[in-house]
Amino acid sequence: MRCPECDATENRVVDTRASRGGRAVRRRRECTVCGARFTTYEYVEERPIQVLKRSGAIEDFDRTKLLRSVKIACAKRPVSAHDMERLIDDIEDDFSRQAGVEIPSVTLGSLVMQRLGPLDRVAYVRYASVYRNFQEAGEFQEFVDEMAAVEARDEQRRNQVELPI
């Protein structure tokens, strides 16, 4: 398994645990060349989790995309990377218990919110405010783009505050 940062093939496993309700093994790896940490999954080859978009199109569930939206909502909040990974794991576990079912894309957002609420109120409100528009738009990519725009606006505001006048 090549390191996503430096392309080296040497790495060591620093953590191994069951995921997707025991249907997968998740491994945290550390590159022995550059020290980067990355995650690999081992699955029994099966039908992937699929997402049913409002348009009727079906696409494979994209864990990275969902995690990215959660990371943006949790920016500068006291939510650990571990908590975020765990949140996505829980959702994947729920899905894998309903094997062969296509998950409506709007359901993804509500599942994230259910889990984000108890973790951090601010992250929850950020996610929820964008999620309302997401339901109307019905397209997950638009949702992710909007979360990125919120982050950019926040960043801009911070920079303005920090500028010496």
Ligand SMILES: [Zn+2]
């Ligand atoms: Zn590396």
